[in-house]
Every structure is written in C-alpha cells, then in structure tokens.
Amino acid sequence: xKSDKKEFLKIISNYQGILYKVSLVYFKSKADRxxxxxxxxxxxxxxxxxxxxxxxxxxxxxxxSINTSISRVKKESRIEYREKVPEVPDHFNNLIDKISKNxxxxxxxxxxxNLNEIDKSIMLLYLEEKxxxxxxxxxxxxxSNVGVRINRAKKILKQNLKNSSYGNY
Amino acid sequence: xxxIENKELQKIWKRVDTESNQKSKDELNLxxxxxxxxxxNKYIVMIGLSIAICLGLITWLIIASxxxxxxxxxxxxxxxxxxxxxxxxxxxxxxxxKLQNKRYNHSLKGWLEARVKILSVWLNGRFxxxxxxxxxxxxxxxxxxxHVYSADLNFMEVFKSEKFLEEDIWGMxxxxxxxxxxxxxxxxxxxxxxxxxxAFLRNLHDRLCNMx
Numbered sequence: 394x395k396s397d398k399k400e401f402l403k404i405i406s407n408y409q410g411i412l413y414k415v416s417l418v419y420f421k422s423k424a425d426r427x428x429x430x431x432x433x434x435x436x437x438x439x440x441x442x443x444x445x446x447x448x449x450x451x452x453x454x455x456x457x458s459i460n461t462s463i464s465r466v467k468k469e470s471r472i473e474y475r476e477k478v479p480e481v482p483d484h485f486n487n488l489i490d491k492i493s494k495n496x497x498x499x500x501x502x503x504x505x506x507n508l509n510e511i512d513k514s515i516m517l518l519y520l521e522e523k524x525x526x527x528x529x530x531x532x533x534x535x536x537s538n539v540g541v542r543i544n545r546a547k548k549i550l551k552q553n554l555k556n557s558s559y560g561n562y
Numbered sequence: 563x564x565x566i567e568n569k570e571l572q573k574i575w576k577r578v579d580t581e582s583n584q585k586s587k588d589e590l591n592l593x594x595x596x597x598x599x600x601x602x603n604k605y606i607v608m609i610g611l612s613i614a615i616c617l618g619l620i621t622w623l624i625i626a627s628x629x630x631x632x633x634x635x636x637x638x639x640x641x642x643x644x645x646x647x648x649x650x651x652x653x654x655x656x657x658x659x660k661l662q663n664k665r666y667n668h669s670l671k672g673w674l675e676a677r678v679k680i681l682s683v684w685l686n687g688r689f690x691x692x693x694x695x696x697x698x699x700x701x702x703x704x705x706x707x708x709h710v711y712s713a714d715l716n717f718m719e720v721f722k723s724e725k726f727l728e729e730d731i732w733g734m735x736x737x738x739x740x741x742x743x744x745x746x747x748x749x750x751x752x753x754x755x756x757x758x759x760x761a762f763l764r765n766l767h768d769r770l771c772n773m774x
Contacts, residue, residue: 498578
C-alpha cells in the first residue's frame with residue numbers, strides 16, 4: 394500500500410500540469426481551482442486501482458480530471474461568495490499573476506471560459522496537441538466526430554476571441 | 563490581428579506549462595491526506611449520526627413494545643414504524659455507498675451515462691417520490707408511539723382521555739403542520755436541486771450523443 398502511494402505520488406507529481414490546466418479551464422476563481430485540484434488528486438487516488446485497465450496514464454488523468462471538474466462546476470457556480478475569499482495561497486496565485494501579465498493567454502483563457510463544458514474539454518485537449526485517438530478515448534466519442542467537434546469549438550473560440558479585445562491585439 | 567492561426571493558439575497555451583509552479587511530492591501527499599481526512603470525517607458524521615438516530619429509535623420501539631405487550635394496536639404501530647425505519651435505513655446506506663463509490667476513470671460520455679442512470683432511477687424511478695409519503699407517515703407513527711407511551715394508557719383510551727381532548731390536541735394541531743411544512747420544504751428543495759443537476763448532466767450527455 395505504501396509503495397502504491399509512493400508510485401501514485403510519483404505519477405501525479407509528473408503529470409500535475411494536467412490537473413492545473415483542467416482546473417484553469419473549468420474554474421475562474423483561484424479558490425475554486427485550488428479546491429478542484431485537491432478534489433482531482435483525491436479522485437485519482439480513489440480510481441488508482443483501476444489504472445491498469447486504462448491504455449495510458451495521461452488519458453486516465455485527463456478523464457478523471459475532466460469528469461471531476463464537470464461534477465463540481467454546477468456546485469461551485471451556486472457558491473458565489475467563494476469569489477470573495479481573500480486569502481489564496483501559493484501555486485495558483487503565482488500562476489494567475491503570471492498569466493495576468495500575459496495578455497494573450499489571459500484572453501485565450503477568457504474565451505475558453507465562455508465555451509460550454511464539453512467544448513472546454515475538447516478545446517483543452519486540442520490545445521494540448523492530443524491525437525484524435527486520445528481525444529476520442531477521453532471524451533468517449535468516435536474519432537471522426539473529434540475532428541468535427543474540434544472545428545466547431547475552434548470556430549466558437551475564435552469568435553469569442555474576436556469579440557474580446559483580441560481583435561485589437 | 564483579426565484572425566488567429568491554430569498553431570498560434572497552441573503556442574499561447576504552452577505558456578501555461580512554463581509559468582506553472584510544480585508542487586513537491588510531499589505537498590501532494592499532504593493535499594491528498596487532508597482531502598481524504600476531510601471526506602472520511604464528513605462520512606463518519608453523516609453515517610454515524612443516521613446510525614445513532616436509527617438505533618436509538620429502534621431501541622425505543624423495542625423497550626416501549628416490551629412494556630406494552632398487551633396493547634395490540636400499540637404493538638402494530640411500533641412494528642410498522644420499526645420496519646419502515648429499518649428498510650429506509652438500509653436503502654439510505656446502499657444509495658450512499660453507490661453515490662460515493664462512483665469512479666471517475668471512464669470516458670466523459672461513459673461517466674455521464676452512468677451518473678445520469680443513477681440519478682434518473684432516484685429522481686424519476688418507481689419509488690422516487692416515496693419519501694413524500696413516508697415522511698408524514700413516519701412522523702405520525704413516531705408521535706403516536708411516544709405520546710401513547712408517555713400517557714400511560716391503552717392506545718385507544720389515550721384519544722378518549724380528557725387530557726388529550728382538552729390539552730394535547732391543541733399542541734398537535736399547532737405543531738404537526740409546522741413540522742410537516744418544514745420537512746416537505748426540505749424534501750422539495752433537495753429534490754429540485756438534484757433534478758437541476760440531472761438536467762445539467764443529461765444536457766451534456768445529449769450533446770455528446772448528438773455528436774456521435
């Protein structure tokens with residue numbers, strides 16, 4: 394069990410970027426992102442015994458992260474006071490500060506936030522340069538539909554970017 | 563720049579990688595431990611409390627029934643109450659286990675399917691509105707069990723007694739609607755929230771199905 398946990402932490406440590414990015418895409422407030430990150434780690438640990446059944450570690454982490462985030466989106470949207478929580482420590486703060494200094498990334502993130510929950514995940518996987526096979530496995534749709542969906546999501550995303558100040562960028 | 567090239571979007575996105583700080587294994591371990599502890603504590607409180615209430619009620623029913631072995635109607639009242647409490651408790655525990663034992667390691671579509679299926683059975687299934695009938699029934703049976711026992715009279719005699727007709731009945735008339743209204747309000751609110759959640763998940767699932 395102990396070596397299991399060691400192995401698990403090693404995997405999460407190597408792939409934690411995925412957890413950050415999924416949280417970034419699904420949540421706007423820093424506190425929600427931090428909570429979601431923690432929840433994803435916990436859900437990954439819960440489903441860790443089934444890891445052998447999945448094809449790749451990356452796909453497993455994406456699937457659990459996306460499913461966990463979607464299950465929390467509804468809950469968090471009801472708790473608006475969270476936006477006012479003043480103290481948010483460490484990693485997300487640093488990351489958001491840096492992103493804020495980076496206008497184009499901030500605008501891209503804003504545009505992604507305006508997509509629906511499914512398009513968010515498809516866009517994230519597209520931006521992560523995942524293959525159609527991997528996207529199909531994570532989302533559970535056919536490979537041919539991945540292409541169609543990506544194009545549709547990209548169109549909406551670009552429209553969102555045009556509507557934002559990116560048009561003047 | 564009017565339009566943004568696809569590669570440019572991916573290039574912008576890559577900046578997240580270079581700008582994110584990594585947590586150490588110890589920090590991740592701490593995060594996992596605190597979340598697990600938080601979750602387990604929440605379950606212990608919820609399950610522990612419901613077990614305590616259930617056991618307390620069943621113990622009360624057994625003791626009260628043993629002391630009133632000659633009052634058949636009272637025994638039937640308590641037996642009915644005991645059976646309802648026991649079945650509800652088992653159902654509650656199994657539902658709780660099903661919900662908490664859900665795994666997230668499926669494709670998004672597979673996960674949504676499983677979640678929609680569980681919630682649909684609970685919210686739209688054959689017994690989905692049973693709690694609305696069980697709640698007033700449980701309240702009345704519990705009230706009768708406690709009231710008849712404390713009055714120290716036979717089941718039918720209690721309702722013919724002067725004390726009941728002159729005093730207790732007023733308490734009943736005032737408090738019963740308050741308790742029932744409070745209970746129904748909570749049940750309706752919870753159900754509405756769950757239905758909203760189901761609609762949200764079903765909508766996402768439908769969108770994925772329309773793509774296939």
